[in-house]
Amino acid sequence: MDQRKLRELEQIISRDYSNIAGIVVQQNGITCLEHYFNGYTAGNALHVYSVTKSVFSALIGIAMGKGLIRSVDQKVLDFFPDYVVKAGETTIQNVTIKHLLTMTAPYKYELEPYQEFFASENWMNAALDLLGGDGPIGEFTYSAIVGTHILSGILAQATGQSILEFATEHLFSPLGIQVPHNVVLRSEEEHYAVMNDKNTTGWVVDPQGINTASWGLFLTSGDMAKLGQLYADGGIWNGEQIIPAGWIEESTREHSRWGELSYGYLWWIINEDEQIYAAMGDGGNVIYINAKKKLVVSIASLYVPEVKDRIEFIMTHIEPIFEE
Template sequence: MNLTSLASAITPLDLRSCLISHRNQLIFEHYRDQHISNEIAKINSCTKSILSALICIAMDQGLLPQPQTRITSFFPQLANDPDPRKQEITLQHLLTMTAGFNWTEFGGQKSFPRMTRSSNWVDFVLEQQLSDSPGTRMEYNSGVSQLLSAILVQVIGMSTARYAELYLFKPLGIESYQWESDPQGIHTGGYGLRLLPSDMLKFGQLYLDHGKWNNGQLISKELITRSVQPSIAVDAPRRGLYAWHWWADSFLDTVNDSGSGGTSFEYFYARGYGGQFIHVIPSLDTVVVLTNDKRKKEQHPGDVFHEYIAPLLVK
């Protein structure tokens, strides 16, 4: 794994940070400015993968029931909804974004901005009509992430952030963070968390190591495996598959150094708007963190991981 050319290649991209660990050793560290290493910043929808971890921890502790549990257990008002299909929605459907709500995150209905302007985000989501039967199609929806955060609060008896502090952040040595909340004080499940790039790397390493950290098992191996197992294909223009608030994809290097054949690997990753990523590549024992804070028109138009980093990882 020769990364000597990576620094010069990505410098013009003006990324906020790029960190790579291999076999639990930091082998590449790049910041636009050195002070960034000590500044927390928005990880946007990578927050969803943090929430997924907290859901797994609550399941391990016996606080949350099995994924096939219907969410009417937590939102009994759904029993009175005109659409009886809403009573079929399960935790699994929320985790895989297959609940079936008629939702367009930013385009079309601009469901996400409308939710954030409402007085009660949970009620807003639950009141949306269904466009699909639960479990049939993945539709990206930060609203269902908010439902998961609200469910977590019901069963743990504390805030989502406090639970994260006790059972995830503190064990990982994550000391600096900020987390936004909705009008009811429920921490945002789909975005709103600010972390250091190095702490994002720790989180990726936890998943690479099957939930183990410093000889302790923070999340059971069984649930780590289940939560990143691809569950459903996504619609274009997105690519890959979706798991429990994690994405899954593969990389194929079509021609190797000898000029024949190719090398491929599968990986799963957390993805946040604007260029925030935590890539976990189990077969290469590698974690890659990318962060960015540039406006869309100032960003590299392609996929930095696929174009610049993945080809070097397989050589």
């Protein structure tokens, strides 16, 4: 990469995107740019927030490819036979895996009750208790925590393994990604303490030891770039089909909309015609894939509220540098 352009990019980051900890840009599978900020290095993992959702989408696709989940149209309650549906409740019985993947399931709240959810002794039961209600099925309702956590329970039931074991065996290890252990958070204070801690690695679990699907995964910028490259290459890594190609095609096309924003299976669709999509998490964490240009950008960031739009940053300041 041209050193002058690199210096200009560093200046833009320092001025307008100062919470970025690491950035990796790959084109045609070749690393064109890798740079770190705020004292971080290639070996430091960060909490990637809702980027976890898109990683979890990959795990659902792998499970489907292995026949462990038959269809996205399977009912959610098929995987929770011991869950007792409240009297008079019918909506929850019609919610499918696809509704959770596309954020089109209804919930019994107007504002997501994070504190009540985290304070509960069983997050899975709390999530199921909040699913359904009087809202229509099929209408986009973004659930930052609750809805996607139910997918954790579905995957655990379907595979008979812990989420981390399944992910390590079928996704992380083949890509050389290290997610070494579970992260147990015993209090709100611990929750906030680990979020920008350079030494934290792993994946958060709920009180029953189930890894969280909505958030809680710690990855390096390089890990994120590997996952982006896997998608850009149609699920193939070192000649092995890790994720079914059909799943990648299906999960990165529009299934639902939130205003001007398109949504696939836990992926944001930036431009379907140009095959541009992204995993996005709070604080400005992102895996950006332009499949047509074989361009992958990963950005790992320290959490600060109300960061500037990373997609605009990538499309304005990074993509033009790597135009073919």
